[in-house]
Each structure stands twice: as C-alpha cells, then as structure tokens.
Amino acid sequence: MSTERVTRLLPATPAGLQAAARCLANGGLAAFPTETVYGLGADATNPEAVARLYAAKNRPQFNPLIAHVGDAAAARELVCLDAVAERLGTAFWPGPLTLVAPQTGNCGVCEIAAAGLNTLAVRVPDHPITRELLKALAKPIVAPSANRSGHLSPTTASHVLADLGGRIDLIIDGGATPVGIESTIVACEGDTAILLRPGGIARAEIERVLQAKLLDPLGPRCDYTLPPSAPGRLASHYAPRARLRLNARQVNPGEALLAFGATSPPDLEAAIAWLNLSATGDLVVAAANLYAHLRVLDQSGATTIAVMPVPTEGLGETINDRLSRAAAPRRPAQVA
C-alpha cells in the first residue's frame, strides 16, 4: 500500500476542524492534539482507513489501537464496563486514562483496530479539539501517537510534520499538548484492575479511587493474557536516535544532558547541549517537557544523551518507564 500523499497543516479554526472531520469521514488520516500527545486519527469503524493508519505509522498490525469516544455512554456502546471500570471512568474521564474491557456484541469498531482481540481499549479524551472532532464525526476515532512506530511521541504539530509529513492527509496545529505523555492503560477484569502501561494519571491516584492495588500483568495473582508485542510495552520504544545514559550524575565530554531539578552536575560545561525537565523538580512539568526536550537534544548531534535521575513517585513512574524504553537496545528496524 502506498503511503505517499500531500500533508496539509491547518490551524485549529472551525474551518480547519471541519476539514479534519471531513477527512476522517472519507477514510483519511488526520493528526490532531489530544491532552496526552498528538494522535493520528482514523475512523475506528473503517477497516481500510485503519489499515492505512498502520501503514503510515509503520506499526505492526497485531498491535491493537485505542478507540476514542466523547463520553462514558459512547464507551459503553463499545465495551462492557463492569463496576470497577465504571468507577475508574467516573473518576478520570474525560482524561488520560484508557480502559481495556470486553467488547459489546455490536461494538462496530473494525477487527483490525482491535487486532482481532475480543477486548478493546477505550478512552474519553479531555482536549477541546479532540472532543470537537469526536462530536463532528459521531463515531469512535482510533488515534495512536502521530509518529512512526518506535520514534518519540509528538507533542507539537511540527513534530508530527517532521515524522509523518507526506504520509498522512492533514495535521491540525493546536499548540503543545498539556500532559505530554501517553495515557495510563488499565485492563478491567471482574473486580481486578491491571496496570498495562503507566501514563498521564499516576498509579497512586488510581489506587486511591479503587482503594486497592493495581495488579502487574506479569506479576503473581494475575493471569492476564497480554496482546502480542503491544508496542507501549516493548523494551525498546519511544526512542530518539541518540543513545540514552540513565541516572547520570556527571557529563562526559560530547554528551548532551537532560537535567532534572535544581542541582546541575558540576561539569555542565562538558555538555554540547543541555535542557532541564523541571528546574523546580515538578514531575508534571517534567512529563510535559519529556519528549520535546529529548527531540531537541537529539538534534544537537550528540551520540549520547546523559539523563539525570528522576524520582519514581507520581508521574515519575511513567517518565522512568519511557526513559528506560528509550534507552533499551534497539530492534534492527529502529536503528535505521
């Protein structure tokens, strides 16, 4: 399937949003901001559009996508939400929480979007542009991050253009995304909730609502079957071109530095470029800056980006998850 096409960059005006809704309705691919990162949208009920989306992202087709809907009622048309899922939806929707639950009998989302599974990942996003598009299309939209598979997720329209320009129909420029990292994914099975991917809502917030611990899909007391090679769980993912050296307390000559907190390493002048995720040590700000800072440091030409330690509490769990995947040895296709 050819992925070559002219990509239009449109402002987030009523006319721009109308063009995006028309594009999606006609089976096209439109990128737009969500509160997490920029998503690459396609009509979730149109198998050809979804197939084109997999091709544009170069994403393996057995990796399931998240269906975005306008509210919990629309989510209930797609999946069976039991008591635990309802409680999480009520607490965190609209927002950066994705729930995985069994599909309803008449879900309508095409097989290829759910990669043939009988469960589906569903989210109610909390960004005015995404919500506007969902309202205009009046159908669920699959919207994985608008980058080629394995690359850093985009938090601005120019990141999307750089990675997917010429492969998708249009991009709505709605400024930088506020959360900056992907949604937290929780699978709900009976009265258990399983954390499939840390994300924009911290584990502790979810556990407070559940008044129970989230289970680890690979841990004890959990017989959850993960879909094969779900990309957000691959060892190497979300990766810049440069190597990452984690938990760095000093800078080696020629490295770029990704700092965190008020105290910089003593040998800062050895860095060929440096940025701070948050000088005040604010993990929400650090999450919002993560991908954009990695991109800028990657463009400095450094072969290694030294990353100072980031605490693991709150959104720090998600930031460390993404950093360790970005630091992991690459699959051959990602090195190119």
Ligand code: AMP
């Ligand atoms: P993204 O690539 O950020 O859109 O995230 C999609 C992720 O959602 C995939 O990588 C999977 O980890 C997860 N996911 C989607 N659908 C399912 C499902 N039915 N069961 C389990 N995980 C899923």
Ligand code: MG
């Ligand atoms: Mg992604």
